[in-house]
Amino acid sequence: MIFSVLIVNNRGKPRLVKFYVPIDEEKRLPLVGAIYDVVSQRSDKMCNFFDGNHLENEELKKWGSDIKFVYRHFATLYFIFVVDGTESELGMIDLIQIFVESLDLHFENVCELDLIFHLDKVHQILDQVISGGLILETDPQMIMNRIKEQDDFSKQTKKESKKKKKKKGRRK
């Protein structure tokens, strides 16, 4: 399963931190930092995965012995997936691709600032791809359709509530 999805920029600032297993608040950032330290020191020519034994972290040990990190570096951002032995490394590389493609579809030439401004949207998209540590959707177009559905529905409920208010106002 997937334990965590992280987006960190080149300077180590977290842009998205998502854990699918319980982890104490104060332990999140140190872990992210530790992972970033390893990732940032790897040259682009190195392979895109490494074992959990590359970094010492007590939280990681709790998750199991076969923890792997699969990451990709896009422009200013590292996309890092923390997974265990039941996931395929290459599959995860593709999944990162799918996630980024979905972001790109939504934001049109997605950049780091999009992720900051639209933090909730990024989470929303990620929730479509991965839920509870499982891969649920692997087609970017499908993901976009879902998001659109949800947004439309939001607007609809918004209008409805406005109408209700108006009605209430009229009654008054």
Place this chain on the structure above:
Amino acid sequence: MNKNHKLTTSFFENTVYEKEKNFTGRENIFPFQIQTPVVTTIVNSIPPSYLSKDFVNLIKEVGESKSKLEEDRLIKVEITKLKKLFSKPKLKPRKRCELVIRALFCELLGNDVEFAHVKAVNSSQESNLFFKRVGYLAASTFLHSNQKLFLLMINTIQKDLKSTSPIVVCSALITITKLITPEFIPAVLPKVLELLSHEDKTIRKKAVAAMYTFLLKDPKSLDLGIDDFKRVLCDQDPSVMGAALDIFLLLAKTNPRLIKSQIPTICSILKQVIEGRLNKDFDYHQIHAPWIQIKILKILGYLGQDDLKASKEMYNIIIETTKKAEIGFLNGITAACGIMYECIRTITKIYPEQKLLNAASEEVGKFVTSSSNNLRYLGITALIHLVKAHPEAAVKHQIVIVECLDDPDETLRRNTISLLFEITNSTNIVFILQKMLTYLKTVTDLDHKKDLVTRMVKLSEDYAIDTKWFVSTINSIMELAGSLVPRDVVYNVMRLIAEGTEDDEDEDEDEKEEEENIELKKFAAQEYAEMLLSEQILPDMSFRLIIWVIGEYSYLCKDEFPIKDLMLAICLLVEKPNITDQTRAICFTALTKMVAQSGIIPEEVDDLVDKYSNSRSTDIQQRCYELRGILANTDIIDEILPPDASNEDLDFDIDLSFLNEYVQMALQNGAKPYITKEQRIQMENESLLAGLEGKKERGLRFEAYQIKSSVTTNMAVNGPSKSIYDVKTTENVNNSRFVNETQNEFSLAPNLGGSNLNKWSTSGYSGFQDENESDESDNETTNTTTTTTTTQKNTSAFSEMTGFGSSDINSNQSNTNTNTNNNMNNVNVVPNFVEQPKQKIIVPKKPRKTKEEKKREKVANLLFGGEKVKTRKKKPRKTVNQTNKIVTNSTNITPKNTVQKRKTFNQQQQNIMTMNKTNKQEQFNNNNNNMNNNMNNTNNNQDVNLINFEMFSSNTNTNTTTSTTKTSTTNMNQNNSQVPDLMDIFGGSGGGNSGMMNTQTTNILGQTPNTTSNNQNLGGGGGFGSFDFLNNQQSLIQTHQLFGNFNQDYINVKSKSTNEPAVLLNDGTLSCKFIKLYAKDQLIVLVELQNIANNNATDIAITIDYQNAMKTVMTTDPVQQVLSNGQINVGRIASNGKQNFKFVMSLKENQNTFFSTTSINFRLSYRDPNEQTHFHLIQIPINIGDCLRPKEMLTQQFGSKWNQTQIEKQFNLMNMSNIKSIKDFVTLAKKILHLFEIQIIGKEVIMCSNILGNENLICLFHGMITDNYREHPSISCKLKTNNNSLAECIRKFSLKEFKK
């Protein structure tokens, strides 16, 4: 729009602006990537409309901030702002939603936004989906640890699950996967199960994900059969099926049997997938549903593991899948590579099948020869697994593997090294280890290095081609990473060198072997000599090995390396600052051996030995003296240090038969025979049994500590003493606390000192039996005589009981081998400096030897130089050397196989040490007694004259007693199950002490509490086991004078097991004892001083270090003036113990400083008849237990206090096997921590105490014995106090004390 654009540009200038480095630059790493780059640095991001300008500005500022500090400041400001905004009344949902997002941002940067948690939950309760979604999102991010708030959400979630809108249901399901905890699963489970068959596939999918979460968090929560899972698996929508496969994967991993029957179903799904019968939507880069394929292959891998039948079912489909994937693989599609890799992994995992293995081996080749590091990495990983079943696979790819070893990618290298470990065999070991050594040089990561070293050592042990190679390989590893080589290995090397190859079966080759072994030793000695002379800096452990080998075998290579040179090199090494004392000690032993072997002693060595004879390490000192000693007796060198004898067996005289003569002599002189441990235990059991029958009797003996009468300690009756006092003094106040070693260092010194020892020791023996008798009769008198001043109702009952008690004691005593002069032996005080004339020192030349060292030397003399006994049967050599090692420490470098023997020897050594033969008779006696003492009372030097008191439970009775000086009474419990004990704190029961405070009268009350006008106990010890220690009128008056407003409470001795007067000092002239009395709001320390020598000591003076907590210092008997600087000029005290000088120090609570006080110190000086001045520094330890007093409380009060009190400490007392029940524990806790027992509830107990004099500083204690107490006797304790340091103090103290 423009403005936004500007903003974002500046933002990126300061954060990450790497336009040129976009995805195209990385394309070569993903050769199979078809997609174009996605993430760009083109800046056109527009903040969403719902974010306020405030926040946009913040983002901008944070982006521009130049340091982490500045950023933190900005965020801090933002958080304050948010807090303020959140607290506004009538916050609009929209605004709140924005604020929650802002809080989310702060949280992302690692700040605590607890204040926003509730708002997030509120937001999730909105009906507007956007607000709800943000609320859910924020809640699931925030609430991982805060389950209280989840309670608020569960209702919303339940409601949303029932919503008609699929989107709302989905949000709820997503939140469940993130936040659900086992206890809430039942609340949502029925609805989720229902949703599994919802018409919307998205909902079904999310419901499956929720199920997966349930299964992960609490497998027992789902009461579902395989059919339920199968139903989900066979969902018409492939994406739902894909999610269901995850559940199957989890089951395959945790419970493969459950789903083994489903292999055909799973295989048929895979078949459908690879044939492309799924919806085209699931194709990814022309590969049919790669994730589903990968999942299924993983499942098959788990199911086919070690199961031929199951594996057979899947062979075909795996081959098919591999073939299909190969097409994609050749086209360079990542997904196809992933599937291919999974196929290989599955093949290696399931029951091996040659055809599949061959195919896999072929495919692996494609991976390892790929230009992509990703694929090479996976290829190597696959090989690691493949070679286990198919060793030939690696051979094909040797070249590639070697290439990978030199790859700049560390991950790849590491993986390749792991592969090398797998493929190592005896033919390639030399090459592989060579490679690894090269690699080892490049490794910087410590953990990895450690792992590597361990594995390399293991390989070289497993596949070593010969011993020589092994030794040199280990040497190379040690040179590179010596500190990481496990100690075992070093010992192993030593053993190998010492023993050589062992082939006992083939006797013909013995000679040849012998030659080989000598060759090996020579080789090792040469290697190490070279290493030593090269003066490189090596880890400690390596030096030890080197030095040991050189010490043993340097003579073998003396042609190449003159011994003198090596000795000088060792001398240089000793002086180096970065080696440990242990290694230094080994150096000296090596030097000793080399001196013995070569017969030369260079000047440098001589100087060094001189220098280190005064080393702070006793071990080094010892070895230095040994070297000296051996030099002084050159004729025995060959015998004690023969060359090459490290693996000779040593025989030890376990019975210490050489001492029989002395024992006999001692017995003839009246000493009591030794009681074995078994006998003692039996006796203890018997007395315990007696106690269970309601007649538990413990004899209290109050023997004086005078020489002549010191017979009657009843150690055997009471078992090993448990003094909590570490009473001792040392040269220096600063380093004197509780260090037993330092004690040992000096403790013999007083014994050496006085010629006056002669007398008491001999007379002690001669008068032994008589004293016993007189003691008994004395007891008898004490017990039966009733006095005039007390009312006494149950005298007869009491007499009966005491009668029983004393006879019990006496019978035990007759079996007990107690010391006549144990108070002399158990000297705990170190003379600060003793101006002793030289002739008094027994061993000249070695003035500052420690006790232990001297003993060791004596042992050595006894064993080897001595005329009496030989302890070894075989080859009488080497033993001194061995002895040294043993005595010094456990980390000696010794060949492994002798360690066991040495351990046994070590134990004996301790005994031997205590009974060294000395030239002077009295010293022997001393030591002999010491030995007895050690046997009776292991490792406890301090407790002499111990009197263990039984603790009574919760009754406070009124007791009155009188005596001329001091007596004590004991409290009796109403149910008569208690022991009436007689306690005399300072009084002597010894018959021969005319001047002592003889106990005249004692009254002990029986069942009915009695009161007298004067002496009424004010119930200070309610519920707390206590002794009531009362003085007679006279002493009461005295004490009144002492303490001013002294009242009866003060003399309520809250007794612990420590109510025996503990000996502080006994140097043959002065004896000093103390006892602590636990008054309600004070701690009183009574100290008594006696002159036990027959000569008068003069100019006795005491100087007390005043401390904050100290309230009063008074002298009692005779009353002396205490000067303002704490000095008391005592002058003379009558000799032969005829007079006691007593003084009292009282401490009370003083602004919480009390429990930081650790000891009361005073100095004692006097002049002996020879006009020598002696100084002693005496410390009376104070612990937290002394400062606690029982606090009465009701259970309800306790409950409310418990909630109010903030600071909580938890600890477990492990292995409390001596505690049989919770009651035992309570008794012990009362003794140690002076707790008031509030209530015992089943296995739990609550107790309470407070710091003396401060009712507010309380300690609430909750103890519970574990469920399976019999197997794992441990007690989990919780304590709550309102002071953190107090809590910590108590915790540490408890952990220490309960262990005893």
